[in-house]
């Protein structure tokens with residue numbers, strides 16, 4: 270019954286797949302939906318998209334708040350534990366998206382493209398074609414900007430809707446803005462190449478004008494596209510790619526012939542599907558390397574230990590795993606400034622549900638980080654005060670200005686901690702580490718493709734990362750202080766005992782968590798790089814002729830930003846390369 274039903278959709282069952290497609294896209298997440306849409310624009314090409322999760326598109330999966338991982342029923346999240354993290358003293362929960370749309374159907378919808386200097390440094394380091402100027406057209410290609418004024422650095426005809434809101438839904442954010450204005454530069458629009466890349470800025474979200482989540486699934490593969498391309502675009506859900514089937518070309522190089530796919534139901538069949546042109550892996554930074562390892566592509570020693578036949582010795586597969594780390598702080602604030610009010614006052618829940626259903630506004634939009642601070646740890650004093658900021662620091666093309674820390678204010682904090690008054694509002698000023706120098710790794714736990722991989726994120730393994738994280742906590746304390754100075758009633762419930770290193774470290778151990786921004790396990794770099802790469806500048810797997818990777822695993826390092834906008838741009842750019850490459854062969 271509406272609104273909980275799933276609309277019928279033109280997916281193709283595993284047993285009805287064709288024997289061969291021009292392109293096979295494995296993983297229908299953030300990047301995979303982009304590839305499926307763009308590669309099937311050519312009516313002469315056939316495309317198969319294989320996704321292990323479902324294609325559910327019910328009302329609850331479209332409401333941003335109820336579909337976000339933390340507030341959802343968990344059906345579209347794949348949750349497991351990392352290995353024991355030495356510096357944190359425990360394992361950390363890893364989360365990725367499951368089902369068409371992947372992470373974009375459970376994420377926080379925060380849309381940030383990152384600092385221009387970051388992409389210019391990719392290009393300077395030999396990644397030709399990946400500078401800011403060369404990537405920017407693809408950010409724009411994916412986007413339809415719904416913000417009030419027209420800004421030429423946004424896109425206006427892309428499938429993905431990006432929204433911004435006037436004012437704040439949570440009053441606590443007005444107090445944060447006031448505090449920020451006293452000490453930090455203002456970033457008017459974080460996507461403007463003339464605005465600084467450090468300072469505070471209002472958030473932009475992947476949402477449409479009616480307040481629905483714009484996931485890559487809804488944006489790129491709406492029912493009209495699936496229906497009109499049903500003869501050439503086959504989307505198969507509940508289907509797990511078990512391994513890639515390789516062969517040798519006449520010249521001895523390696524090519525992928527096809528993919529072995531298994532249904533996720535216990536009684537399901539397994540089929541082999543051939544690829545005429547290319548296979549594109551889009552399984553995300555944790556599953557793409559797992560699939561490569563299961564298929565015999567990876568570090569020889571690990572493959573031999575696991576009794577996997579070595580097809581290609583590729584030492585970079587699964588190496589260089591990175592993620593952003595966030596530390597959760599807690600304060601009490603006025604009840605009605607916090608989303609917690611919806612839990613303790615049913616009338617607030619009813620009011621917000623009404624606002625959402627009637628006007629597409631309010632707390633159900635799930636705009637939990639309405640404003641964010643991107644900053645440099647080198648500008649934070651030991652007592653948290655911000656050093657004077659010179660004009661030079663405002664240039665977003667200067668690599669020294671790529672932010673290394675962030676503060677994510679939140680209208681919710683952990684109600685379970687001792688000292689939190691549950692009849693008041695709960696609020697957090699959560700510091701995060703954006704520039705990560707520690708590197709972890711991913712290995713096979715078993716040969717079962719349904720099993721989770723072994724992930725060692727190696728958080729805070731370098732002194733630089735520990736120092737940077739401490740500076741982020743100090744800045745968060747300074748913002749709280751400035752909010753209180755201006756008369757906002759914030760009361761600490763869980764924060765570090767002091768700003769001394771030892772107290773900060775103890776607090777980080779207790780309260781650090783993943784931001785779920787896994788990346789760089791199949792990085793774009795030469796094979797003989799000191800940190801060996803897995804794909805070349807065209808995202809083709811080194812040593813193969815027709816296998817590419819397009820997802821967050823190819824980032825040279827975890828970018829100093831929320832990654833989804835970059836995944837969209839990378840996917841658009843690679844789709845463009847593939848289409849041009851194949852049309853020039855005609």
Ligand SMILES: Cc1cc2nc3c(=O)[nH]c(=O)nc-3n(C[C@H](O)[C@H](O)[C@H](O)COP(=O)(O)OP(=O)(O)OC[C@H]3O[C@@H](n4cnc5c(N)ncnc54)[C@H](O)[C@@H]3O)c2cc1C
Nearest residue numbers: 296298299300321371372376377379510553820821831833
């Ligand atoms: C809870 C959460 C909140 C986040 N919040 C934000 C945010 O607010 N803003 C932001 O920018 N970023 C956010 N991120 C990160 C961002 O969403 C991801 O980094 C990005 O979307 C990853 O895209 P991807 O294409 O690499 O992988 P995914 O989107 O994970 O896609 C991979 C897909 O492949 C499928 N798959 C995997 N293995 C197989 C297989 N063997 N066979 C078939 N299918 C397979 C998976 O089911 C999945 O659908 C968040 C992430 C999470 C988990």
